[in-house]
Amino acid sequence: MEAEPSRAAATAGARVGRAVAAGAHARVRTGATVRAYGALTMASLRSSVQRPATLVVRGIGSALVALCEAVGVVLLVDRFGSIAGWRTPEIIVLAGLVFTGQGLAQAVGNRLRPDDVSLMIRKGTFDQVLTRPISPLGFVITGYVEIRLLGRFVAGAGLLAWAGRAAGIAWTPAHLAVAALAIACCAVVVFAVLVLGAALTFSTLQGSEAINVVLDGGAYLTGYPMELYGSVLRALFTWVFPFALAVYVPALTLLGRTGPRGLGASLLWVAPLGSAWLAAVAWLAWRRAIRHYVGAGS
Amino acid sequence: MLWCSVRIYLVLLRAGFRRQAVYRLALMSGLVTNAFFGVIRTSVFSALYRNRPEVAGLARADILTYIWLLEGMFGVIWATWIWEFAESVRSGDFAVELLRPGDPYLRLAAFDLGRSLNVLLTRLAPVLVVAAALLPLRLPTSPGGIAALAASLVMASVIAFQLRLLFGMAAFWTPDYKAGHSLIVPVLYLASGFVIPTDYFPAALRVVVEASPLFALMMAPVRVAVGQSVTTALASQMLWLAVLGAGSRALLALASRRLVVHGG
Numbered sequence: 001m002e003a004e005p006s007r008a009a010a011t012a013g014a015r016v017g018r019a020v021a022a023g024a025h026a027r028v029r030t031g032a033t034v035r036a037y038g039a040l041t042m043a044s045l046r047s048s049v050q051r052p053a054t055l056v057v058r059g060i061g062s063a064l065v066a067l068c069e070a071v072g073v074v075l076l077v078d079r080f081g082s083i084a085g086w087r088t089p090e091i092i093v094l095a096g097l098v099f100t101g102q103g104l105a106q107a108v109g110n111r112l113r114p115d116d117v118s119l120m121i122r123k124g125t126f127d128q129v130l131t132r133p134i135s136p137l138g139f140v141i142t143g144y145v146e147i148r149l150l151g152r153f154v155a156g157a158g159l160l161a162w163a164g165r166a167a168g169i170a171w172t173p174a175h176l177a178v179a180a181l182a183i184a185c186c187a188v189v190v191f192a193v194l195v196l197g198a199a200l201t202f203s204t205l206q207g208s209e210a211i212n213v214v215l216d217g218g219a220y221l222t223g224y225p226m227e228l229y230g231s232v233l234r235a236l237f238t239w240v241f242p243f244a245l246a247v248y249v250p251a252l253t254l255l256g257r258t259g260p261r262g263l264g265a266s267l268l269w270v271a272p273l274g275s276a277w278l279a280a281v282a283w284l285a286w287r288r289a290i291r292h293y294v295g296a297g298s
Numbered sequence: 299m300l301w302c303s304v305r306i307y308l309v310l311l312r313a314g315f316r317r318q319a320v321y322r323l324a325l326m327s328g329l330v331t332n333a334f335f336g337v338i339r340t341s342v343f344s345a346l347y348r349n350r351p352e353v354a355g356l357a358r359a360d361i362l363t364y365i366w367l368l369e370g371m372f373g374v375i376w377a378t379w380i381w382e383f384a385e386s387v388r389s390g391d392f393a394v395e396l397l398r399p400g401d402p403y404l405r406l407a408a409f410d411l412g413r414s415l416n417v418l419l420t421r422l423a424p425v426l427v428v429a430a431a432l433l434p435l436r437l438p439t440s441p442g443g444i445a446a447l448a449a450s451l452v453m454a455s456v457i458a459f460q461l462r463l464l465f466g467m468a469a470f471w472t473p474d475y476k477a478g479h480s481l482i483v484p485v486l487y488l489a490s491g492f493v494i495p496t497d498y499f500p501a502a503l504r505v506v507v508e509a510s511p512l513f514a515l516m517m518a519p520v521r522v523a524v525g526q527s528v529t530t531a532l533a534s535q536m537l538w539l540a541v542l543g544a545g546s547r548a549l550l551a552l553a554s555r556r557l558v559v560h561g562g
Contacts, residue, residue, distance in 0.1 A: 054474050061480030068484040072493030079353060079498045080346045209327040213334045221338050228345045233337070 036134050040142035048147050055148055062151030066099040070159055073223065084227040090255055092163035095223040097179065097247045099156025101186025102219050103149060109191045111144040112198040118206055122296045130293070137195070137286060169254055178250050181271060185246035186222075188275040190215065192282035193241065199282070202289035205296060218243045227260050238263060242274030306400050307408040314412020324378070325420055332369040332425050339365045340433070354497045359436040360524045364495050366429035367520055370422030371451070374414045375458045375492075375515050381476070383462070384469035387557065396554055403547040407459060414455035422451070436524045443525065446532065450522040453535040457514045460542040461486075463550065470553040491516045511538040 048055055070092060077088040111117075120126045120140075129136050160179065169175055197211030222243040226234050238244040245267065252258065252265035259265055343365060347358045356364070383406065386392040395402050430437055438444050465482075468475035487493065490512035496504055507513065514535040521531040 051474070054477055057477045058480055061477075061484065064481065064484040065487075068488040069493060072488055075498055075500070076346075076494045080350070083342070084345050204323075206323050209324065210330055212327075213331050217331070217334045217338065220335065224342055228341045229338075230341070233341070 033134060037138055037142045040139065041145055044143055044145045045147060048145070058148035059151035059154075062103075062149050063155035064151075066095075066103075066152045066155040066159070069223075070095055070099075070155075084225050086225050087167070089163040089166035090251075090257075091224065092159055093167055093169070093255060094225065094247060094251050096156050096158075096160030096163055097182045097251060098186060098219050098222050098243075099152050100160060101156075101183045101246070102190050103151070103153030103156055104183065104187040105190035105194065106152065107146055107149040108141050109194040110146050110149055111140055112194040114197050114201045114204075114209060114211055117198045117201040121202065121205060124295065126293070127295055130290075136290060140198075164254070167255055175254055178253050178268070181268075182247055182250035182254075185250070185271045185275040186243070188279055189241065189243055189246045190219065192275070192278040193218065195282040195286050196278075199285035199289035202293055214241050222247045226263055234263065239274075242271070242278060245271045245274035303400060307404055310405055310408040311412040311415075314409035314414075315416045316412075317409075318413040318416035319420075328373055328421055329424065332372060332421065333428075336366055336369040336425070336429065339368075355526075356495060356497050357436075359434050360520075360526075361495070362429075362433050363435045363437060363524050364520050366426055366433070366435060367422075367523055368492060368516060369429075370418075370425040371454065371516060371519065372492075373417045373421045374451075374455045375490075376487075377414070377417070377458065377462065379410075379413065380462050381466065383466035384475045387466070387469040388473065388475070390557075392554075393557060396557070401547075402554065403550050406463065406550075407456065410459040410462075411452075411456060414459065415452075418451055418455065438523065438525065446528055447519065447522050450519045450532060450535060453532075453539055454515050454519050457511060457535065457539055457542060460539075460546045461511075461515075463546050464542075467546075467549055467553050470556050486512060491520075495520070511542055514538045 073091060073095060074088055077083055077086075077091055082088075083091060111120075117126075120129075126136070129139050132139055164171060164179075193211065193215050197215065200211060218237055218241050221229065221233070221237060226238070226244050226248050229237075234244070244263065249259070249263070249265065249267045249271055253268050257265065340362065343358075343361050347353070347361065351357060383392075386395070395405065398405065426435075426437070429435060438447055465479045466475070468478055489496075489507045489510070491507075496507050496513070496517050499507060508517065518531040518535050522528050
């Protein structure tokens with residue numbers, strides 16, 4: 001069952017290889033590369049809709065994880081009235097933005113989790129990926145799209161719509177743009193952490209779960225207002241792993257709040273820069289990992 | 299004769315303990331994860347408890363105990379080896395288990411308990427000791443209290459094994475044995491008190507949840523640790539241990555008769 005997408009992707013990969021090799025000119029090659037990624041994505045999507053019932057169940061499961069977490073937060077904050085001056089719907093706006101961005105990033109990057117990358121290296125699958133005439137990262141992403149994980153995205157969007165209304169967000173085009181910016185930035189940050197973790201696994205070989213602290217921990221932490229945390233945690237998740245810039249700062253704008261000193265709504269324009277910074281670091285780490293890749297022996 | 303059969307299970311228990319000791323890197327990163335999430339939860343609850351001595355019968359010390367006990371228990375209740383049994387059914391390896399002497403259910407339980415004991419010693423104990431040194435937790439100090447907590451933790455581990463086995467046994471009927479689990483587990487996670495303590499639930503929901511076996515997984519050890527209605531918590535754990543034990547053992551016997559092994 002688990003092997004199926006990879007088999008489909010491998011077949012598509014062979015087809016793609018021929019397609020890319022056929023294009024000698026640079027212009028033709030760009031077209032071929034785009035077609036290659038398209039073919040790979042379609043192959044992985046087709047393989048996941050082979051069993052529609054399974055896909056639906058898994059999609060609902062993925063949404064339920066997010067919803068149950070949100071129900072817990074609602075029950076908790078309702079008990080206490082508010083956390084650091086934030087009411088229940090305002091907190092759920094944070095959670096909704098996080099789940100939506102996370103769902104997007106995981107649907108394309110879930111195979112970059114340390115365990116999967118470790119298996120790919122140890123089984124030698126990655127050696128084959130390297131022989132293909134397209135970017136290895138592109139291959140791993142487009143070859144293993146997992147639409148079931150979009151359940152989290154849907155749950156997040158639903159929570160955001162509900163909580164936004166309850167929190168009194170007017171949803172003007174400007175508000176929608178800010179929410180879209182937050183979701184996109186959050187997705188980029190989560191995806192960059194996934195790539196970073198994958199790059200790290202190339203040197204540790206064993207799947208180290210330590211990156212999950214940043215990946216899941218960062219997302220968990222961003223589901224609550226940043227006022228709750230000490231200065232070290234706040235700085236780490238604002239300036240190094242910019243989850244707060246991606247989610248918390250746009251949420252301040254959406255909710256018309258000012259935020260604490262040093263992390264106010266005026267930082268909105270820095271959010272894309274923060275995501276770009278982490279994406280660049282992740283890309284460099286990945287390139288370094290590929291260059292130094294020696295396989296796992298056998 | 300009796301000793302001989304008991305010895306089989308003791309050997310398996312030790313083997314399970316040693317099996318789990320192999321994963322050193324996983325242990326290290328597990329501890330880092332527990333410490334991190336513990337700190338985040340502590341920050342959240344400290345903000346909630348500012349200016350409030352007690353909410354829903356839980357004082358600040360109780361909630362801190364809950365948080366760090368939860369971090370320590372996480373690796374046992376949501377064990378990483380949950381699918382090993384289902385995989386052995388699917389691959390047919392489980393057929394070999396049926397040929398071995400002794401009771402298959404007790405053999406699985408003994409091996410699993412060995413692994414769980416290892417996790418309790420290497421993950422729960424250090425997390426709890428460090429947290430208790432730095433924060434005002436409410437943990438038992440008398441020998442009787444410590445023994446009660448230890449018993450409660452072991453019972454929670456065994457009940458978690460029984461639930462894992464029930465989920466894994468889906469593999470006897472369907473190759474997509476993870477599907478049902480993916481729908482049920484998010485709800486179990488919330489209802490067993492892993493998102494927030496069940497004490498904060500609305501009264502009606504709380505009654506339902508605490509009457510279910512999920513209470514035995516997380517909230518019963520917390521009650522025993524903080525010294526709230528200890529006897530009731532332990533009795534409820536014993537009851538569910540017996541019920542789930544009888545149920546999962548009977549189901550395993552029934553399912554084993556259905557086991558189809560493909561030739562090869």
